Amino acid sequence: MKLLIHSCDQVVTVIRDDDNRSVLTGPFMRNIQVLEQDIAIAVDEDGTVPSTADARVRWNDSEFEDVIDAKGKCVLPGFVDAHTHPVWAGDRVHEFAMKLAGATYLEIHEAGGGIHFTVDKTVKTSQEDLYQSLKDRLTKMLNAGTTTVECKTGYGLEMDAELKLLEVLQRAKRELPIEISITFCGAHAVPRNKTAEEATKDIVKQQIPRLRNLMVKQMINIENIDVFCEKGIFDTEQSKRILEAGRDIGLRINFHGDELNPIEETRMGAEIGATAISHLEEVSEQGIEDMAAAAVVAVLLPTTAYIMKLNPPPTRQLIEQAVPVALGSDFNPNAYCFDMATVMNLACIILGMSMQEALVAATLNAAASLGRGKTHGAIQKGRIGDFVIINTNRWEHIIYQMSSHHHLIDYVVKKGKVVYRKDENH
Numbered sequence: 001m002k003l004l005i006h007s008c009d010q011v012v013t014v015i016r017d018d019d020n021r022s023v024l025t026g027p028f029m030r031n032i033q034v035l036e037q038d039i040a041i042a043v044d045e046d047g048t049v050p051s052t053a054d055a056r057v058r059w060n061d062s063e064f065e066d067v068i069d070a071k072g073k074c075v076l077p078g079f080v081d082a083h084t085h086p087v088w089a090g091d092r093v094h095e096f097a098m099k100l101a102g103a104t105y106l107e108i109h110e111a112g113g114g115i116h117f118t119v120d121k122t123v124k125t126s127q128e129d130l131y132q133s134l135k136d137r138l139t140k141m142l143n144a145g146t147t148t149v150e151c152k153t154g155y156g157l158e159m160d161a162e163l164k165l166l167e168v169l170q171r172a173k174r175e176l177p178i179e180i181s182i183t184f185c186g187a188h189a190v191p192r193n194k195t196a197e198e199a200t201k202d203i204v205k206q207q208i209p210r211l212r213n214l215m216v217k218q219m220i221n222i223e224n225i226d227v228f229c230e231k232g233i234f235d236t237e238q239s240k241r242i243l244e245a246g247r248d249i250g251l252r253i254n255f256h257g258d259e260l261n262p263i264e265e266t267r268m269g270a271e272i273g274a275t276a277i278s279h280l281e282e283v284s285e286q287g288i289e290d291m292a293a294a295a296v297v298a299v300l301l302p303t304t305a306y307i308m309k310l311n312p313p314p315t316r317q318l319i320e321q322a323v324p325v326a327l328g329s330d331f332n333p334n335a336y337c338f339d340m341a342t343v344m345n346l347a348c349i350i351l352g353m354s355m356q357e358a359l360v361a362a363t364l365n366a367a368a369s370l371g372r373g374k375t376h377g378a379i380q381k382g383r384i385g386d387f388v389i390i391n392t393n394r395w396e397h398i399i400y401q402m403s404s405h406h407h408l409i410d411y412v413v414k415k416g417k418v419v420y421r422k423d424e425n426h
Helices: 093-100 105-110 115-123 127-143 159-175 196-216 236-248 265-271 285-294 302-308 315-320 340-350 355-361 364-369
Strands: 003-014 033-043 066-069 074-077 079-081 146-152 179-187 224-227 252-257 276-279 297-300 325-327 387-390 409-414 417-421
Touching: 003 355, 066 417, 079 340, 079 364, 093 105, 093 302, 115 159, 127 146, 127 159, 127 409, 127 417, 146 364, 146 409, 159 179, 159 196, 179 196, 179 236, 196 236, 224 236, 236 252, 236 265, 252 265, 265 276, 265 285, 285 315, 297 315, 297 364, 302 340, 315 325, 325 340, 325 355, 325 364, 340 355, 355 364
Parallel strands: 003 066, 003 074, 079 146, 146 179, 179 224, 224 252, 252 276, 276 297, 297 325
Antiparallel strands: 003 033, 074 387, 387 409, 409 417
């Protein structure tokens, strides 16, 4: 067998071994499963957990390629970051100063900043340089406990530039130990030389059919389709056409909605079978009802509300109405955060989540937003062996000790392979 972790003080399995749910909602988000005192976990050669972590399990160390003594430590599922924009060049430090002076996101965008500023830098940067910066970012995420991450394009906008970003992500998917769910976000903004309608037609008639051909030839592996559905960007009808075109070639609908203005994108998303909708700072009561009825995952991004000084999404209402709630870092030039431990802390403070709810949102529910709710995000028989091992006797410290993940995380495990050891990296 591949890996044995023994003598753990706590193992947070999230759900019981006989629980077949792929997502937790409402009060179930507070009722997570934690095993205590002298727990052992094994991982098979195929990278999955062969049985529930249990104090009764006793293994022979010689059967394993790697053995970790976790006495005094806690084991959690690997974190799943449900929303990132990690492929870009340059930075937007100057815009941070503008925000502090009172400029809004849309004011910066309309002045040529924001997404367009990053697009200009990114399209001029070589594919190799983009890959090296992406590799550095994803490695930092992995070392902070993120074992699965959603990664969007969107800083190319035109087809050839977007393909360059997709190729960079595809290379990272092949070469790096972190698991990547690739999202096509060619509708991240309207190109300067097009109207929103012209950009919509180009994406639907030209870009998505071209992506389909590349997918059929197995040259790229895209899982999700995203649109920045927002007043002054792509309206609800244009977004719907783009999302449906992506859905028709087999992509999951996973898009930005109801962030800056309440224009009822969530209702549209629920109608067309969206898997997940992100942001939701301005979601309506009807939108919440529609998401709950359609089991659409709400991907909340507390870093964005914090950095942009937005009103936070109605998190308690979403949870109380049984909408599945997940978390993402929204890593991008506007929200520079690599680690889900900080995201969980912000979720507790800004969004009013409990620590149990935040952990579920950063593991099982985030996995569900990426179509992995049956295989990732919990420690359970048959699931992928992705773990974070922290040097403390209570799991809550990963959230409580704000931005202390570098000191707390001793190991990160991906599919039963140790991909980060603190002793080797410090």
